[in-house]
Amino acid sequence: MKRTKLLMGVLGVTALSLGLIGVGLGGHHDNLSREARIGLSIAPVTLNLRGKNRELVGLGSYIVNAQGGCNDCHNNGTQYLPGGNPFLGQPKQINTAGYLQGGAVVFGVIAPPIVPELGTTPPLPAGRTYRQFVQEMRHGINPDDGHILQVMPWPDFQDMTEQDMRAIYEYLSALPAIPPAP
Numbered sequence: 001m002k003r004t005k006l007l008m009g010v011l012g013v014t015a016l017s018l019g020l021i022g023v024g025l026g027g028h029h030d031n032l033s034r035e036a037r038i039g040l041s042i043a044p045v046t047l048n049l050r051g052k053n054r055e056l057v058g059l060g061s062y063i064v065n066a067q068g069g070c071n072d073c074h075n076n077g078t079q080y081l082p083g084g085n086p087f088l089g090q091p092k093q094i095n096t097a098g099y100l101q102g103g104a105v106v107f108g109v110i111a112p113p114i115v116p117e118l119g120t121t122p123p124l125p126a127g128r129t130y131r132q133f134v135q136e137m138r139h140g141i142n143p144d145d146g147h148i149l150q151v152m153p154w155p156d157f158q159d160m161t162e163q164d165m166r167a168i169y170e171y172l173s174a175l176p177a178i179p180p181a182p
């Protein structure tokens, strides 16, 4: 009898500590991939996660910010804040006011905004539907006039998985929207 009680006590404490460890590790990021967790922590602007899939948003941020270098080109002409330029040996501080908002001239071409564009409900990244976005990312085809994007590294991006494409689009959809370029 005594032994059973002892055993139950030990089991109880073990279960409790396993539970606590679980909460500590998972927190409110339960079940997110490593990439998604990193992605959510490095997104430079506040995300609108309402109705969005956190795993996809996080993975998308990871691809956009840690792999794809999208803001190297799609910034507004000032990628880093004064005093925050890593190329000058300064600690990185992204110019969030111009993040992915377009305007920078890259190899003679103006990089367009890829944040959501106000005007539709919900606002769409670069004003493109998911279908059009994938056309551009996989085939470099501009849906307006069919021309082939000349600077955008779509020949590299085209081989990403469908899940990665979805993730990038979901992440871009979670960024603050701006009015369309005049």
Ligand code: HEC
Binding pocket: 063, 064, 068, 069, 070, 071, 072, 073, 074, 106, 109, 110, 111, 112, 113, 114, 126, 128, 133, 136, 137, 142, 148, 149, 150, 151, 152, 153, 157, 168
């Ligand atoms: C080397 C610079 C560069 C990088 C890196 C880059 N882009 Fe681009 N992107 C451009 C330029 C410039 C254009 C304009 C079209 C062109 O290439 O002529 C463009 C066009 C686009 C378009 C079409 C926008 C529209 O208005 O239809 C999308 C979408 C896009 N880029 C998404 C991305 C994403 C997502 C990433 C990162 C995964 C990325 N780009 C990385 C330079 C770049």
